[in-house]
Amino acid sequence: MEKLFEGVSTLHYGRVGSREEVPVSSLEGPGKVLGLYFSAHWCPPCNLFTPELVGWYNRLRTSGKDIQVVFISFDNNEEDYEEHFSTMDWLGLPFKHREIKANLVRKYKISGVPSLILINAHTSSLISKDGRYYVLNDREGDGFPWTPETLEVCLSSGFLEDKEGLDLSWVDIKDSLKVLGLFFSAQWCQPCQSFTSQLISFYEKMKKKFPSQFEVIFVSSDLEESTFKEYALKMPWITVPFKDQKCQKLRQIYNISDIPTLVIVNPQSGDVITDNGRTMVTIDPNGMEFPWYPKPLEVLDEASINIVNDNVSLVLFTDGSPDQVQMALTLLSPVAEENFKNNSGRDDKDTIKFFYSNDSDLSASLREEILKIPEVFPLLALVDIPSQRKYVCDTNNINEETIASLLSSFNSNTVQWSKLN
Structure with missing residues (x-):
């Protein structure tokens, strides 16, 4: 649990003026379930679903089910956060921790609100991304803790x-x-x-x-x-x-x-x-690369763009010339393969993905329309579409040291991100 809220030791409970601070560590334990509730004051469906969730949560708690919920706000400001949080009976991630919210959005591919993610609070493993299903279909929590079956x-x-x-x-x-x-x-x-x-x-x-x-x-x-x-x-x-x-x-x-x-x-x-x-x-209608196992290093194309959309990605943009493409392969392959080996078996959302581009329309669209960065090659960038942020290296002299420095900054959470758009 502490890894989910890395950098935060306590969560909010209660209203302003009588607020308590609850340790993140208290969420953990055998038999416990944690719900991450992504919601916002401005969202009408959220305002309809929140009372349903409150009733369900209190019924389960009253019957002895060891469940806790944490509100992860999509509100635009702290005032709206507090007003929305005042309708809830559970914990809240303080509004100021936007970086934690961004990490959770990326990790669980949150594309809209309301969304309720259910997690095994002992192992941190995912139970379901569709917690709303259980709220509406298991109203008394008879199936708690809803351990997913294996295939x-x-x-x-x-x-x-x-x-x-x-x-x-x-x-x-x-x-x-x-x-x-x-x-x-x-x-x-x-x-x-x-x-x-x-x-x-x-x-x-x-x-x-x-x-x-x-x-x-x-x-x-x-x-x-x-x-x-x-x-x-x-x-x-x-x-x-x-x-x-x-x-x-x-x-x-x-x-x-x-x-x-x-x-x-x-x-x-x-x-x-x-x-x-x-x-x-x-x-790939002829299945030339079937069954499409993940690769340490991908070319930016129609097959891989969904990976970019869902993950933090390091992209080395090239002009598509043989020399620059070979340069990208030479620089990125060793570090991408090492990263792939070290992170085998980890949650995809906890790792960085590696890409190089050629001179394609898709590459140009990402660079010009999404990242809004100049047509200067080679160009190294970190792209975090789920969290709507980017980092573009300020040098075109890309080498092993440039890449190592950027990865070090990412791993130490010291990247100086800027917003997309």
């Missing part, structure tokens, strides 16, 4: 269905699999319909290459069984039966909030290889 446990319960609609056991197919695609989709979703055709073509190509090593499972969000069956009939892969509990459990395990989504996972461990399968199928 293995989830898929092993009950049956799946093959493309003919016959029962299929996960146990019978899993041992030969090396790559599994989980396709979250629905018949009523027009983008899903469009992507399904692409995915069918891709699937058929990959099954020819890897007949027993690759499979896709359709996880439906359909509302009617008739439309589910109509949609599933078009698909050549396995499906989770209609309204089966595995659908919701898989959405929770992989924190699915949008469809269509294609998550590529290791079927033996359940670990995510990439949650960007939809984009990858589109830009």
Whole structure:
């Protein structure tokens, strides 16, 4: 817990004038659940949901559930923060700690409010990014502490269905699999319909290459069984039966909030290889780099831009000439590979990603429209889109020392950031 609030030893509790300071360390412990509540006074949906959360929180606390919530403010000023916080019965991160808020937004990919993240307060592991689901669907906390199932446990319960609609056991197919695609989709979703055709073509190509090593499972969000069956009939892969509990459990395990989504996972461990399968199928339809394992160093392109959008990224912009591209590879490859090795298994949001650019429209768009930095190459920058900030090196003489110095500043939290836009 202390790492989540690094640099802060206490949190607020209570109103101004009778405020208490509660140690961050008190949040930790076996059996405890922590909710991070991202909200704002100016947000009408937040003002509607907050009373629901207050009632739920107090019911669970009264019944002995060891849950705590911390308010993370999206308010524009401290006055609005205090007014909104006065409607809550839990702890609050002091408004002045904007850097902590920015780190949490980046770590949990918060794209809007209200948002409730549930965390195991003993291990700091994520329980769910959709805590609102539990507020609305487990009103008495009967499922507390909502420990997520593993992929293995989830898929092993009950049956799946093959493309003919016959029962299929996960146990019978899993041992030969090396790559599994989980396709979250629905018949009523027009983008899903469009992507399904692409995915069918891709699937058929990959099954020819890897007949027993690759499979896709359709996880439906359909509302009617008739439309589910109509949609599933078009698909050549396995499906989770209609309204089966595995659908919701898989959405929770992989924190699915949008469809269509294609998550590529290791079927033996359940670990995510990439949650960007939809984009990858589109830009790599022949699967030349399938299954798209993460790389220490990426070129800035359509495949990697989602990584930039979600993480702190070090980008070395070049003019695309062979000499500058080779310079970027020579300078960045050793440090990127070392970083990749050292951070293997860590939460992606706690690490920095490495990129180099060529002379592409996408690179120019990021540089000119988002970062608003000049067309001078080579150019080294830190890009933190989730926290809406950037740092641009003031020298074009990029070398090992320049990169090492920038990374040292990042690791010691001494980067002199400036705001995007």
